[in-house]
Amino acid sequence: MDNTTDGTWDSLPVQLNGGILQTLEELKFTHMTPVQSACIPLFMSNKDVAAEAVTGSGKTLAFVIPIIELLLKREEKLKKMQVGALVITPTRELALQISEVMEQFIQKFPQFTQILLIGGTNPIEDVEKFKDQGANIVIATPGRLEDMFRRKSDGLDLASSVKSLDVLVLDEADRLLDMGFEMSLNTILGFLPKQRRTGLFSATQTQELEKLVRAGLRNPVRITVKEKGVAATATQKTPSRLSNYYIICRPEDKFNNLVTFLRQHKHEKNLVFFSTCACVEYYGRALETLVKKVSVHCIHGKMKNKRNKIFADFRALKSGILVCTDVMARGIDIPDVNWVLQYDPPSSASAFVHRCGRTARIGNQGNALVFLLPMEESYVNFLSINQKCPLQQMSHVSDVVDILPKVKAMSLADRAMFDRGMRAFVSFVQAYAKHECSLIFRVKDLDFAALARGFALLRLPKMPELRGKTFPDFAQTTVDTETIRYKDKHREKQRRKMLAELKEKEGETFQHKKNFVRNKSWSKQKSKKERRKKTAAKRKHNEGSDIDDEDMNEILNDTRLLKKLKKGQISEEDFEKQITKSKHKTDGPSHDGSDAEDV
Numbered sequence: 001m002d003n004t005t006d007g008t009w010d011s012l013p014v015q016l017n018g019g020i021l022q023t024l025e026e027l028k029f030t031h032m033t034p035v036q037s038a039c040i041p042l043f044m045s046n047k048d049v050a051a052e053a054v055t056g057s058g059k060t061l062a063f064v065i066p067i068i069e070l071l072l073k074r075e076e077k078l079k080k081m082q083v084g085a086l087v088i089t090p091t092r093e094l095a096l097q098i099s100e101v102m103e104q105f106i107q108k109f110p111q112f113t114q115i116l117l118i119g120g121t122n123p124i125e126d127v128e129k130f131k132d133q134g135a136n137i138v139i140a141t142p143g144r145l146e147d148m149f150r151r152k153s154d155g156l157d158l159a160s161s162v163k164s165l166d167v168l169v170l171d172e173a174d175r176l177l178d179m180g181f182e183m184s185l186n187t188i189l190g191f192l193p194k195q196r197r198t199g200l201f202s203a204t205q206t207q208e209l210e211k212l213v214r215a216g217l218r219n220p221v222r223i224t225v226k227e228k229g230v231a232a233t234a235t236q237k238t239p240s241r242l243s244n245y246y247i248i249c250r251p252e253d254k255f256n257n258l259v260t261f262l263r264q265h266k267h268e269k270n271l272v273f274f275s276t277c278a279c280v281e282y283y284g285r286a287l288e289t290l291v292k293k294v295s296v297h298c299i300h301g302k303m304k305n306k307r308n309k310i311f312a313d314f315r316a317l318k319s320g321i322l323v324c325t326d327v328m329a330r331g332i333d334i335p336d337v338n339w340v341l342q343y344d345p346p347s348s349a350s351a352f353v354h355r356c357g358r359t360a361r362i363g364n365q366g367n368a369l370v371f372l373l374p375m376e377e378s379y380v381n382f383l384s385i386n387q388k389c390p391l392q393q394m395s396h397v398s399d400v401v402d403i404l405p406k407v408k409a410m411s412l413a414d415r416a417m418f419d420r421g422m423r424a425f426v427s428f429v430q431a432y433a434k435h436e437c438s439l440i441f442r443v444k445d446l447d448f449a450a451l452a453r454g455f456a457l458l459r460l461p462k463m464p465e466l467r468g469k470t471f472p473d474f475a476q477t478t479v480d481t482e483t484i485r486y487k488d489k490h491r492e493k494q495r496r497k498m499l500a501e502l503k504e505k506e507g508e509t510f511q512h513k514k515n516f517v518r519n520k521s522w523s524k525q526k527s528k529k530e531r532r533k534k535t536a537a538k539r540k541h542n543e544g545s546d547i548d549d550e551d552m553n554e555i556l557n558d559t560r561l562l563k564k565l566k567k568g569q570i571s572e573e574d575f576e577k578q579i580t581k582s583k584h585k586t587d588g589p590s591h592d593g594s595d596a597e598d599v
Contacts, residue, residue: 271358
């Protein structure tokens, strides 16, 4: 079904409850968007719906309103512990956002209660809240919801509560049906009744029929909603009011261009996307110092308890900068975003569309800009063909200033910043090696010296991709990086103590270096699934055999060292020195990889 019309709420073929209409009026939603006018009547006539619409087109109301209406029209009213509607979404920020919209409507209907089940909160508190207040509407992320189903020992029988379920909604359905969520989702679906209405909503998903069937839809009505005025590009997946740009920068010029651009747009609200958590930590800290009198926030998937507050604080700002990974790319509605800046192109083309959709929402104007290296320019044509997402070139950013010396000075002044830079560089290379468009984004074509200059590194890290190569174009600092101190006195004290212990053991040597293992570069490593299979096969083959005690001790020692490195208790140099003394030699620092999605 293709729908390009909109209209007033009175023009719906089904009549909405007066309380819903009043809430829409108070929220100043006077007109329906196309996806709302298409989906609401179908939901109300007991159809399963699979809706595809450009991001920012009003999909949330397209399922919130039918949920309220269907629960109101139940013959048997819901009891306190009966769940009538379940909304599952991939990230806690999106779940929180949907919960806020739902709350505005159920304030008119006090007979209904809702609960938000997301990561970053205490699960026991969620259990107690459900037992105490009940919930007719549950909005959740997959991991926390699956956990709640397993908490019978804590006195919660969620499996019994969902037997009364009328409506299941999977928001950002393509992401939920990714492999990362498949096991949790299948477990959850096993608890739900077959007789229910199901809706799948996303900007890019309806072509995946096999996955829709697995999600439990029975003969769903497929809806593809296109905006008015885009006849020439009818399959375009980005909002029609979005101005989408790209700029070509050399690796050493990218960050200079970004900082200058943000300084010139400091009175606006801007999102800056990076490829990894480590890059967010490093560049976010640099932007806090370099872009004066602007509120800079950072969010990535490895943050736990802080994310909800950071997200809420940034949404409330009139201007500012949010430095983030793709954890903020999907469905998130942040008011009045002026620019979406993609410092690193995302790992998948569909993620590019979702990132852009954080601006130009619900008919508003917005702008997006992606920074590309000269060797990546063919990505523009790829997006135009693959995602129906045309880009126009921004020739240059005016009055660019070289701020990289200041970033180097920050690393020299604080070892924490130095460590962040090294981790960011390594994690970037790892993410680049795993890019979906490997014909365009080729690790072997990277100019590592120029890239390191762009990261403002004091020295190159030891890592597989750099082994055996020389980089005369990279000027390493003359300062001994071991002498760089942590500004945090406690952390520096721990480092000094460890260095003293290492010095005492300098004369010690270890025998039996028989199992020397050379790391492969990330671009040549097998996938996690393949590695797991290989490990399982080896374990099966060796079943019943004894491991030499000395070998086991060395493995345990290596594991302890790796944990210390990740916690920042030892430096990369110390890690290398200690690991070299054991059987297993490691050539590089721990890396902080791409964003691990929160469930």
